[in-house]
Structures are given as structure tokens and as C-alpha cells.
Amino acid sequence: METIKRGELAIPRLGFGTFRMPGNDCQPVVESALEVGYRHIDTAEMYQNEESVGAAIASSGVARDELFVTTKVWHENLEPNALRRAFATSLEKLRLDFVDLYMIHWPSRDMNLGAVLETLVHLKEAGLARGIGVCNFNMPLIKAAVEDIGAPIACHQLEYHPFLDQTAMLAYLRSKNIPLVAYAPLAQGRAASDSTLARIGSKHGATAAQVAIAWLLDQDGVIAIPKAQRRESQQANLDALAVRLDDDDRQAIAALRKDQRYVVPPFAPQWDA
Template sequence: METVTAQSVAIPRLGFGTFRMPGADAQPVVESALALGYRHIDTAAMYENEAAVGAAIAASGVARDELFVTTKVWHDQLAPDALHRAFDISLRKLGLDHVDLYMIHWPARDMDMAATLEALMSLRERGLTRAMGVCNFNLPMLRRALEEIDAPIASVQLEYHSFLSQAPMLAYLREKGIPLTAYAPLAQGRAANDPTLAALGAKHGCSAAQMAIAWLLDQPGIAVIPKAARPESQRANLDALAIRLDNEDRTAIAALPKDQRFVRPPFAPDWDAAA
């Protein structure tokens, strides 16, 4: 498995997402993913499946140092004391002595960004997380975190797929040497039914969904965390690692609409804020 590296931590480029897999139902799904070869597992306190993910890891027999485990703190727990309590709960549910990446799941409008990031840094300094990151920050927030607070961010997780451009963010992250982790890489299932992706997939002998994942993996500095409940879909996503795009493919996908954002909770930041 190829990796992207930041802050001396290597992140497997194709991970396994667990959003909307609540409770014990997640355990057999994650066990299947681990058995197929996934080694990067992405969860969050909000997903309400950390205990199931931990049970799957324990049952898998995979050595801990072969795994990359990400979890996240919800936006109502960003005060330092609350963040530390939330982390302790997550770690206990996972049954681990550390995670590989701990992330702010969403920014909060009233958060003290410096204090929150310093709380994350303290977890990193104590060895409780190997790396720290942020999700769903817009570019002004990220600039502040990196340039004013000097936070050692190892990854930024954002919605990114064939129908949404992240060009300004990607240019900035590449300048800083920070990988982008793409969530919702299949545009919440829409990629699987896109005729352009389907036509390109037919050329390569693969599905439209596999083309969508391959397009992301074709770009430097990108990790991808699709979710899939069925083993055959998990395997298909892994097989996307072997697809090689040509310039015709890139041109066709570049021509797709790039303004389709599907994750828009009421607490999301202003995505159009000037950098």
C-alpha cells in the first residue's frame, strides 16, 4: 500500500471509512475490511462505532503497528478539558493505548482555535496520538492554524470527489507538504451512476465508482477513505489502486461539474471565505 507522509507519519493512501455504520453492526464490516487488507481505518466519536471498530481490530489479529487508526472529536467538545475527556472516551472505546491520527471533526464558530490545537498538541507530545489533523476547515482557518499557531498538522480531511474542486486548498496543502484525505470520494453514491465515469470505467474494465477512486489516487498527496459495507465493494475499492489513468481520462473527468458540494451541515464554515 502506498502512503503519504507528513510530520514523520505515513498514512496509507486508501483507507476504510465507517461513517453511517453505527453500533455493533460496524464490527463484522471492519473485520471484513481488515481481512481483505485495509490497514487505515477512519472512525469518529460522532459515528458511535468506536467500540465496534476496536472489537474488530482486536479480533483481526493484525499487529497494532501495521494499522493506522484515525478518530475525531466532535465540534461541541473543543474546549481543552472537554477535548481531553472526549479523547479518553474514544481511546477507551477503541481499546487502544494510542491512535495514529486524532482530528477536529468540524470547527466550531466559537472555538478558541489556539487552545484547541494546543490541546491536540499535548496529546501528541504525550504519545497518545502519533499525529494531529483537522477536518472541514476552510482555507482562512487552515492558514491561521499553520501560519499563526504553527500547529503540526499531518492531514486535512475534506469532502473531495470528481464533482467538487479543491484546487485552492490543494495548492496550499502541497506548498506546506500536508496530505488531503478525501471523504465522500464517491459523492455519496452519485459517482457510481455518472455516465462519464461509467464510460471511462468500461474502457479500463472497471466500474464508475472505481474510476472515481482511481482519479483521486492519481493525484499526488491524496489519501482516500471510501466506505463499503459489502466485501465485494470493499475489494472493488482496493482494486482501484491498480487502475492507471491516461490524459484522456483526466481531461474527461476535469470537464465534469466541479461545484457540487453534498455535505452541508448547518454548522459548516463559510466555504467561500477569501483566503
């Protein structure tokens, strides 16, 4: 598996997302993902499945140093003491001594960003999180974190797929050598039925969903974390690593509508800021 290096971190470019897999049903799904070859597992406090992810890791037999495990703090716990408590709870549920990446899941309008990032840095310095990152930050917020505060942001996780333009954000992150982790890389299932992606896929002996993943991984500095409950779909997503797009494919995907944002909770930041 190809990785992207960020400081001491080597982040596998194709990870496994666990959003909307709450409770015990998540454990066999993650066990299956580890069996077929995933080594980058993405979870979060809000997903309510850290215990299941931890149990799957414990039963997998995969050595800890072969795994890259991400979890995230919910936006309601961004006061420093609450964040520390949330982190300790996540670590306990995951049955781990450390996580590879600990992230702010969503920004909060009333957070003290400097204090929050300082708390994350302390967790990193204590060896409890090998890297720290942010999710769902708009441009002013990521610039504040990186330029004004100088936080060692390991990566930025955002909704990104063939129907949503992230050109400006990707250019900025590349200028700072910060990877972009694409969540909802299949546009919550919509990529699988897109006619343009299907046509490209037929040329390469691939599915439309595999083309969507290949398109993301074709881009410098991009990591994708698709989720898949069925083992066949987990394997198919891994097989997307072998799909090689050409310039005609890239042009066809570039012509798709790029204004389709599907994850818009009421607490999201102003994206056009």
C-alpha cells in the same frame, strides 16, 4: 499499499471510512475490511461506532504497528477539558493505547483555535496521538492553524470527489506538504452512476466508482477513505489501486461539474471565505 509520509507518519493512501455505520453492525464490516487488506481505518466520536471498530481491531489478529487508526473529536467538545475527556473516551472505546491520528471533526464558531490545537499538541507530545489534524476547515481556518499558530497539522480531511473542486485548497496544502484526505470520495454513491466515469471505466475494465477512486489517488498528496459495507465493494475499492488513468481520462473528468458539495451541515464554515 502506497503511503504518504508526513513527519513520522506513513499514511496508507487508501483507507476505510466508517461514517453511518453505527452500533454493533459496524464490527463485522470492519473485520471484513481488515481481512481483505485495509490497514487505514477512519472513525469518529460522532459515528457512534468506536467500540465496534475497537472490537474488530482486537479480533482481527493484525499487529498494531501495521494499522493506521484515525478518530475525531466532535465540534461540541472543542473546549480543552472537554476535548481531553472526549479523547480519553475514544481511546477507551477503541481499546488502544494510542491513535495514529486525532482530528478536529468540524470547526466551531466559538472555539479558541489556539487553545484547541495546543491541547491536541499535548496529546501528541504525550504519545497518545502520533499525529494531529483537522477536518472541514476553510482556507482562513487552515491558514490560521498552519501559519499563525504553527500547529503540526498531519493532514486535512475534506469532502472531495470528481464533482467538487478543491484546486485552491489542494494547492495550498501541497505548498505546506500536508496531505488531503478525501472523504465521500464516491460523492455518497453518485459516482457509481455517472456516465462519464462509467465510459472511462469501460475502457479500463473498471467500474465508475473505481475510476472516481483512481482519479483521487492519481493526484499528488491525496488520500481517499471510501466506505463500503459489502465485502465485494470493499475489494472493488481496493482494486481501484490498479486503475491507471490517461490524459484523455483526466480531461474528461476535469470537464465534469465541480460545484457539487453534498455535506453541508448547519454548523459548516463558510466555504467561499
